Amino acid sequence: MNQVANFTKGLLKENPVFVLLLGMCPTLGVTSTAVNGLGMGLATTFVLVCSNIVVSLVKNQIPDKVRIPSFIVIIASFVTIVELSMQAFVPALFESLGLFIPLIVVNCIVLGRAEGFASKNNVFSSTLDGLGMGLGFALALTILGSVREILGNGSFFGMRFMEGDAILIFVLAPGAFIVLGYLIALINKLRKTA
Amino acid sequence: MSSKKESSFKNMLITLLVITVVAGLALGGVYNVTKEPIALAKKAKAEAAIKAVIPEFDTLQVYKVALEDGTDSLVFNQGYKDGQLVGTAIETFSKNGYDPTPIRVMVGFSATGEIINSEVIEQKETPGLGSKMASDKFKNQFNGKNPTDFMLKVKKDGGNVDAITAATISSRAYCEALQKAHSTYLKDGGSK
Numbered sequence: 001m002n003q004v005a006n007f008t009k010g011l012l013k014e015n016p017v018f019v020l021l022l023g024m025c026p027t028l029g030v031t032s033t034a035v036n037g038l039g040m041g042l043a044t045t046f047v048l049v050c051s052n053i054v055v056s057l058v059k060n061q062i063p064d065k066v067r068i069p070s071f072i073v074i075i076a077s078f079v080t081i082v083e084l085s086m087q088a089f090v091p092a093l094f095e096s097l098g099l100f101i102p103l104i105v106v107n108c109i110v111l112g113r114a115e116g117f118a119s120k121n122n123v124f125s126s127t128l129d130g131l132g133m134g135l136g137f138a139l140a141l142t143i144l145g146s147v148r149e150i151l152g153n154g155s156f157f158g159m160r161f162m163e164g165d166a167i168l169i170f171v172l173a174p175g176a177f178i179v180l181g182y183l184i185a186l187i188n189k190l191r192k193t194a
Numbered sequence: 195m196s197s198k199k200e201s202s203f204k205n206m207l208i209t210l211l212v213i214t215v216v217a218g219l220a221l222g223g224v225y226n227v228t229k230e231p232i233a234l235a236k237k238a239k240a241e242a243a244i245k246a247v248i249p250e251f252d253t254l255q256v257y258k259v260a261l262e263d264g265t266d267s268l269v270f271n272q273g274y275k276d277g278q279l280v281g282t283a284i285e286t287f288s289k290n291g292y293d294p295t296p297i298r299v300m301v302g303f304s305a306t307g308e309i310i311n312s313e314v315i316e317q318k319e320t321p322g323l324g325s326k327m328a329s330d331k332f333k334n335q336f337n338g339k340n341p342t343d344f345m346l347k348v349k350k351d352g353g354n355v356d357a358i359t360a361a362t363i364s365s366r367a368y369c370e371a372l373q374k375a376h377s378t379y380l381k382d383g384g385s386k
Contacts, residue, residue, distance in 0.1 A: 077220055081220070084224050
């Protein structure tokens with residue numbers, strides 16, 4: 001597989017949210033606004049890239065039987081770094097994402113890429129894979145967040161374009177399922193025709 | 195592919211030890227770097243809330259006052275300008291919102307006991323419904339009112355407060371938080 005494909009496959013062909021359907025918990029939980037979706041996506045991207053790099057660097061030093069605990073410790077360390085940095089430098093975003101930041105540790109995308117890709121490939125491919133997957137995740141979350149914010153709150157990235165109440169259900173949990181369902185249907189249709 | 199390390203007891207032990215030690219050191223370093231900005235951000239947030247609810251002050255006197263039922267205490271921030279009391283910002287809360295997370299509100303009382311302004315510090319009420327408690331439309335109705343003659347209860351319960359549509363529970367909790375601050379304020383000596 002060439003390097004360009006390592007990067008681009010995460011964006012659409014193997015998009016973690018729309019195609020692989022991984023990491024549904026933050027996907028449904030934090031996407032009530034576009035900013036939240038983007039913030040969560042970028043935080044996950046950072047963790048994904050860093051853990052992919054480290055895992056592919058140390059993959060030959062780790063005995064097979066302890067590889068999962070080792071990966072988890074590496075991932076958890078990066079997540080804690082992200083958590084502390086966000087708390088220090090973007091406290092407002094940290095507050096709205098809340099519990100979902102520490103939960104990146106158990107996001108199956110991160111462990112899935114460490115186990116399925118980074119532990120079998122070299123550093124450069126793994127970096128591109130992490131970047132592609134992470135940006136694909138961020139893209140999906142931002143789209144989901146934008147649609148929910150536009151329909152549910154009448155605003156886009158915090159800028160209001162209408163007065164009064166919008167369709168509230170889209171900001172609440174059921175709206176996340178509805179929007180995600182329609183987006184997946186749309187993506188499937190596009191992938192078939194393409 | 196170079197050869198993988200064998201999964202012997204010694205190898206596993208050493209690997210895990212090295213990984214955890216490196217991770218521990220890295221986290222310790224990051225913690226030290228971010229400790230100060232985190233504390234500053236928290237302080238800045240509390241200060242911004244105080245500044246939003248009482249007029250400009252030059253010195254701030256902070257002390258704690260126990261609640262009437264003695265279960266907890268509220269933080270009082272008395273603002274003075276040129277030695278004159280301009281207002282008291284009280285950090286109050288209510289555990290009776292729609293979400294288990296307590297609603298935390300900063301409310302400012304003038305020297306004569308009227309509510310100057312109030313500001314939500316933390317709430318996890320339903321987005322789009324209860325979260326509207328932070329909107330000016332809801333919270334500005336308290337401004338300039340003295341809770342001794344302005345009943346801090348929603349109209350449904352016989353009070354003077356217009357509740358948020360479809361979020362009576364959150365509105366009640368907000369009133370309760372303000373009421374708590376006011377009764378503690380009176381207990382502490384009120385406007386003195």
